[in-house]
Amino acid sequence: MRPEVSVAIPMHNEEGNVELLYHELKEVMEGLRLRYEIIFVNDGSTDGTGELLKEIAKGDGTVRVVELDGNFGEAAALSAGYQFAQGDWIITMDGDGQNDPRDISALLEMLRKGYKAVSGWRRKRKEDYLSRVLPSRVVNWLIALVTGVKIHDVGCGLKGYRSSLVKGYQIPHGFHRFLPALFGVKDEEVAEVEVNDRRRRSGRSHYGLGRIFEVIRELLTVRFAISDAEGWRRRIHKARGAISLGGVGALILLIFSFNPLTLILLLTMIALASLCLLIERNLLRFIRAQKEGVFRVREVMNG
Structure with a gap:
């Protein structure tokens, strides 16, 4: 039978996070008592991420691994996740373990209430204030001002959508920062859920201060x-x-x-x-x- 929920996760060089993330997510999804699938999108990893994902998929029919032919970036990996998802609802989350799978149920609750999109809000972030939190707040304010969709934390990877909203959508590099506004949703069609933010368990962040300049560049276009x-x-x-x-x-x-x-x-x-x-x-x-x-x-x- 077709799954009710698809969880799509972009992965790039997350060898140290794969197994723990999978086991955490598996436990949560089993507890929801819904038909589900987990889609790992391997975005050109150069470490052992791909091999670990394939081993997991061999032993679990609810897991699919989409191996991209190169490193196309997070926006492309999300687009691939949307394309291959079969569920009525699509949940996306980061592959570094900072998103807590236990928050998925709260996102699904909002989708059941009729919202087209739900965004996680890391109200108590576990990151450096000056280098990460403050620039993020500035970016969030600018994006809300331009798009009209007032989201506190557009950078949170934990999001939920109706499948019909995102299916087949191709996100160019950099434009994933404007989700869910990029899909044309109105402010009242989007809900926010406070989520648990955890420190990265392994590997290094793929983001830096330079992204704020990229955001400003794309902001000129997104509207x-x-x-x-x-x-x-x-x-x-x-x-x-x-x-x-x-x-x-x-x-x-x-x-x-x-x-x-x-x-x-x-x-x-x-x-x-x-x-x-x-x-x-x-x-x-x-x-x-x-x-x-x-x-x-x-x-x-x-x-």
């Missing part, structure tokens, strides 16, 4: 991507052309007659044209992702 990516790409392309033409005119004026105001106008047009180009390229990347996909699969065990 357009959510509403009408192709339509906005065309409009911004035309606007960039008009601005560039105006910039050429300002440059000609500046060559024949130097004027500080003309220089300011030229620099402003260069900045606006550059911004339009950045947004246009990001939108094109988003559009191509939906058409061409963001990952390739090498092998599926128990598929």
Whole structure:
């Protein structure tokens, strides 16, 4: 019979976390008394993660291992999890052991109440305040401001969705930071659940301070991507052309007659044209992702 719940977990070099995570998750899912499946997406691990996952899948028919043909990133691994999930509800969580599987029941309760998406909220985070918690709060505030979906902790990997919301969705690199807003949900269609945050048990974090600059770059695009990516790409392309033409005119004026105001106008047009180009390229990347996909699969065990 088709599972009621699918748990999809991106994995990249988590050799030291695989077995404990599996046993914890297995115990929780058995206790829920629901038909379930566990999907591990191995995203090009170079340690023993893949071998351990395959051994687990050999002995457990509820476990599927999706082996990607390379390291495509977390966004692509999540997309693969959505694609292969068969359940009515899809739960996603990180593979490093920081998410507590015991919180899954609270997410499912909210989905049963009719919410389209549920996001975990690590209210008491076990990480350094200055390097991780404070930047995260700034990012969360910016994302809520731009998308209109007021989530306290968009970076929490523990999330739940109706399958119909995410099925077949291809997330370009970096855009997973805007889930669930990226799926076009309204603020009132999303619930939050306070979840337990645990310290990483093994390995190292794949995130750093540099991600805040990536988030700002994608923030310039996400609102357009959510509403009408192709339509906005065309409009911004035309606007960039008009601005560039105006910039050429300002440059000609500046060559024949130097004027500080003309220089300011030229620099402003260069900045606006550059911004339009950045947004246009990001939108094109988003559009191509939906058409061409963001990952390739090498092998599926128990598929």
